Amino acid sequence: MHQPPPPPRPRVLHVTQPVDGGVARVVRDLARAQLTAGLRVAAACPGGELGAGLRELGVDVRPWRAGRSPGPGLPGEIRRLARLIEEVRPELVHAHSAKAGLAARLAVRGRVPTVFQPHAWSFEAVGGPTAALALRWERWGARWADRVVCVSQAERTTGLRAGVHASYAVIPNGIDLDRHSAPAGPSRAALLPDLDPAAPLVVCVGRLCRQKGQDLLLRAWDHVVCRLPGARLALVGDGPDRDALRRRARALGPAVRFAGAVTDTVPWYRAADLVVLPSRWEGMALAPLEALACGRPVVLSDVDGARESLPPALTPHCLVPPEDPEALARAITALLSDAPLRASLGGRGRGHVQSTHDVRHTADRVADLYRELLGGRPPVSTERRESLHP
Incomplete structure (x- = not known):
């Protein structure tokens, strides 16, 4: 009796900005471990060494033109990312750091399972009115993240004390x-x-x-x-x-x-x-x-x-x-x-x-989180993908 082929493994899209420093190393090491585990991995980032390094690993890298900080170009960045997500058709979006977390959540708005990993909170990086705006956004944007992944209990506590009420997971950083x-x-x-x-x-x-x-x-x-x-x-x-x-x-x-x-x-x-x-x-x-x-x-x-x-x-x-x-x-x-x-x-x-802090342990915990999110929601259909553009 003919058996239908097994469904393809879920594809995760990592959305990343910045593309240097610790955030880039986290994404690169996580992508390597996920590819080794058989996951289909794509990435949206502005290029640089991270983009080149991910391509060498076998990641499907899609250039996403975006600045490091929010500015007047943000609406265009969100539209470009929404089109890119429509092309890649990921089963899950994993956004890294404040800028990518801002753009990705506004582009997706809950239509695809979304993980946001702040890698330190945006409102800690600025002061005055800008900090107030960043905090207001994080409180509002939490509704569009199925999970907020913190790399330490202290980071989670900082978010809760600031009024960022979300479904949290704490997964400490790992290294190669x-x-x-x-x-x-x-x-x-x-x-x-x-x-x-x-x-x-x-x-x-x-x-x-x-x-x-x-x-x-x-x-x-x-x-x-x-x-x-x-x-x-x-x-x-x-x-x-x-x-x-x-x-x-x-x-x-x-x-x-x-x-x-x-x-x-x-x-x-x-x-x-x-x-x-x-x-x-x-x-x-x-x-x-x-x-x-x-x-x-x-x-x-x-x-x-x-x-x-x-x-x-x-x-x-x-x-x-x-x-x-x-x-x-x-x-x-x-x-x-x-x-x-x-x-x-x-x-x-x-x-x-x-x-x-072995990155393989980190990747296993992230994979468990993905399975939890994908298992708890229906497959992403064409109808659900419509209107991704903000």
Whole structure:
């Protein structure tokens, strides 16, 4: 007796803007794991390295022309995304970060199962009237997300306290452990050939912007070099605050190096004695997880997700109050002065990340969420797809 062919596996469309930094790494690693699991994966993004990297993995990448922040071009961005969704015909839309979450929810408006993952809340990134508008939107837009995925319990709590009432799921970030345990790339001497091999080296990996707090780290560095004159700081990344940070760092002379954007951050983690991320806000940053996977201790601002990314044994040494350069300097100085403690913390951190933050575990939990949403709704018919255009 002829058996009908099994239905195709559901297709997920990842909508992403921005296309750099931690959000891009999350999407890339998640897409890789989903393809390995047999899921049909498509992506809508403005291109860049993320688009090229996803194509190499085998993702169906559709260029979506959209700016990083909301502006007068938003209506056109929404219309273009609605047409793109009509072409791809996904069974589920997964929107990443505030801008993509805004455009995708307005383009879909509940007609296709929708997951929104803020990767830190939009209203934390701005101030004044803009923050009020962002909060108002998040409260309103929550109705068009079947699930809001937070990467930490703290991020979920922030949303609830702000009045964003939604159906939440908490799925901590994961990283590609294979990549972070692979043979080392360029050595410290190759990355910084003029650096004294005995000099204590602190590395900060992140977009050069207010969120990541490199300005706070430079203010702290004045205090660090007073105690440890040979200490050196490497800022790895690029972004809108590059020129302002360079001006601020001039007074510190050779104590601060700007490495620029790099395609592979692993060699920088391995070159470091200590990795620092003094963020003003986060959901759950990837850089600390990546550094710990490489066996390097970290110092973090105690913002959303930071405490949850560390085992309890590390928190007394590795967490500092946000926007407190003096506390940051004390924590950095203490760890740079204690090599055995750094080695112990790095080893404990690596074990914690290996057991708790494997991206394959993250992908499994996301897949369970997709199955729950797709199993609880009827198949997406042509009739339901009509009028996708706002």
